[in-house]
Each structure stands twice: as structure tokens, then as C-alpha cells.
């Protein structure tokens with residue numbers, strides 16, 4: 001869902017405004033430089049090595065869908081398909097330097113520090129509310145070709161589901177939650 005949201009501008013706007021700004025920050029700028037992403041492939045490998053395919057089916061399907069949406073958005077926004085990283089002669093498997101991770105954080109205004117779980121959840125809910133209100137006003141536009149069918153309907157509920165899950169948890173365990181703040 002977040003791929004659909006972040007990729008919801010037109011290819012013209014992406015080419016005229018978004019991509020030049022990203023490449024001005026660094027000509028090889030890549031989503032793979034996100035520190036949050038760095039642990040994901042290794043974590044997936046560990047989980048896949050430990051559990052049977054039947055148990056992993058929902059995770060496998062979610063990872064495949066995520067990849068399909070990513071490539072659908074990429075194909076819509078950059079029809080020739082080449083990422084900045086690859087255009088700059090780099091390879092996705094290259095080691096990412098601390099400076100590149102730092103640049104990614106600086107570009108997106110990410111400040112990393114330890115927060116309590118309530119602080120984390122509050123940030124998540126606030127950010128999801130901002131996305132949901134933006135989508136309510138502006139819509140997501142047409143779905144990019146190749147986007148999995150299940151993302152083409154009920155897009156907003158999929159995005160706000162984590163906030164609803166947290167609200168339900170809060171309602172059932174308010175005391176435990178309160179202890180965490182003291």
C-alpha cells in the first residue's frame with residue numbers, strides 16, 4: 001500500500017520534480033540505502049530456513065506482492081526501468097556505506113533514537129493518519145499495470161489496518177500500556 005501511495009504521482013511529475021531532487025542528493029540514490037531495509041533480506045532468509053513452506057505461505061505471498069507492487073510503481077514512474085543506482089554503474093548487491101545510510105536518513109529527515117513502544121506507536125499512527133487524509137483528499141490515481149488485484153480495492157483500509165490493530169490492543173491492555181510510559 002505504501003508503494004502505491006509513494007508512487008501515486010504522475011510519471012511526468014516524477015521525472016520533472018521528484019527524480020531530479022533525489023539524484024541531486026546523490027546520483028546513485030537507492031531505496032536499498034534505508035537502514036530499516038538493511039535487516040530485511042537476512043531476517044527473511046532466517047525465517048525461511050526455519051519453518052515449513054506451508055507455515056510461510058502468507059509471508060511468501062506478501063513478499064511476492066510487495067515486489068510486484070514495487071515493480072509496477074517503478075514501471076509506471078520510470079518506464080525505461082533503470083534505477084538511479086544501476087544507471088550510476090552500481091549493483092544492488094554492492095555493500096552500502098554508513099555515509100549512504102546517513103544520506104538516506106538526512107534526505108528523508110529521519111532522526112534515529114530509542115523510543116518507548118508508546119512513542120513508536122504514536123508516531124506510526126500519526127504518520128498513517130497523514131497518509132490516509134492525503135489519500136482521502138487526493139486519491140491514489142489509477143493503479144499501475146501489474147499491481148496485484150488485492151491492492152486495487154479497499155486501499156485505504158489496508159493502510160490504516162495497523163492503526164486499528166494498535167487501537168484494539170490499547171483497549172484490551174490499557175494498564176500494561178500505561179506502565180510502559182512511567
Ligand code: HEM
Nearest residue numbers: 006007030031032037073074077078081082083085086092
Ligand atoms: C516511489 C517509491 C519507491 C519506493 C518507496 C522504493 C523503495 C525501495 C526500497 C526500500 C528498495 C530496497 C528494497 C528492494 O529492493 O525492494 C528499493 C530498491 C529498488 N528500487 Fe525502488 N522504490 C520506489 C520507486 C522506485 C522506482 C520509481 C524505481 C524505478 C527505477 C525503483 C527501482 C528499484 C530498483 C531497481 C531497486 C533495487 C536496488 C536499486 O537498483 O536501487 N524503485 N526501492
